[in-house]
Amino acid sequence: MVNWTTEEKHAISTIWAKVDVDKLGAHTLSRLLVVYPWTQRYFSNFGNLSSPIAIDGNPRVRAHGKKVLTSFGEAVKNLDNVKAIFDKLSHLHSEKLHVDPQNFRLLGDNLIIELAASLGKDFTPEAQAAWQKLVGVVASALSKQYH
Amino acid sequence: MVHFTAEEKSTITSLWGKVNVEETGGEALGRLLVVYPWTQRFFDSFGNLSSPSAILGNPKVKAHGKKVLTSLGDAVKNLDNLKGAFSKLSELHCDKLHVDPENFRLLGNVLIVVLAAHFGKEFTPEVQAAWQKLVTGVASALAHKYH
Numbered sequence: 001m002v003n004w005t006t007e008e009k010h011a012i013s014t015i016w017a018k019v020d021v022d023k024l025g026a027h028t029l030s031r032l033l034v035v036y037p038w039t040q041r042y043f044s045n046f047g048n049l050s051s052p053i054a055i056d057g058n059p060r061v062r063a064h065g066k067k068v069l070t071s072f073g074e075a076v077k078n079l080d081n082v083k084a085i086f087d088k089l090s091h092l093h094s095e096k097l098h099v100d101p102q103n104f105r106l107l108g109d110n111l112i113i114e115l116a117a118s119l120g121k122d123f124t125p126e127a128q129a130a131w132q133k134l135v136g137v138v139a140s141a142l143s144k145q146y147h
Numbered sequence: 148m149v150h151f152t153a154e155e156k157s158t159i160t161s162l163w164g165k166v167n168v169e170e171t172g173g174e175a176l177g178r179l180l181v182v183y184p185w186t187q188r189f190f191d192s193f194g195n196l197s198s199p200s201a202i203l204g205n206p207k208v209k210a211h212g213k214k215v216l217t218s219l220g221d222a223v224k225n226l227d228n229l230k231g232a233f234s235k236l237s238e239l240h241c242d243k244l245h246v247d248p249e250n251f252r253l254l255g256n257v258l259i260v261v262l263a264a265h266f267g268k269e270f271t272p273e274v275q276a277a278w279q280k281l282v283t284g285v286a287s288a289l290a291h292k293y294h
Binding site: 030031033034035052055056109112113114116117118119120121123124125126128129132 | 177178181182199202203256259260261263264265266267268270271272273275276279
């Protein structure tokens, strides 16, 4: 089980309160698809992903980004029980979606970058450290049910 | 050899032109030491690294960060020959400093976060992609002489 200090919990929830989940989700997923183009293979039914502009404007990318970040929000509200939160999603990503768990780490890295881009100075080193820990925990929880 | 397209080269150099090397270097190294505390082991002689504010305010951290980022400036001017540009530094980091090359990747990722925080919306997915390629190329060049 992950141990969170009071400061880490505070940094995580303070940042989360400033976040626009729709935008953060859409931009994070866009960044993943542009910077790591092989991830597009998981979204072959999303339509036009032929350029950064197409990806950024794609309504299915936006909707899915929002869905992913909303799940993250569940983790933020349940920091002491992240594994349980992601139990079903872990099964899904392993058995139905066949997503290589390395991609969870890449998505987490892009979430950090998008937080930095949208929050600037507010994304302090301490906030970054707490969020780096969180994305690592989420990636780990999503990988847990793989077999 | 890493191939940068004309657009990637232009993206990299145009962002670099706006970077404050001293501030960005200090910030990136500071964040590395905060977010990945085990990296502090390479900087025993730097004095007070006991808290995020101590680290970010530490003059030796700032000076060394500036030194590191100035080297990156050399990379930006030698995009077609990163291995050549970092040959001596690679030997130094292996033979004298004994730095695990994984730390070069971590520093590169932290730099991306600092650039995102500083440039905000301007740090688009395409800009991120070009810079991700650069930091990966640099990490690889720095690891090249390891034996």
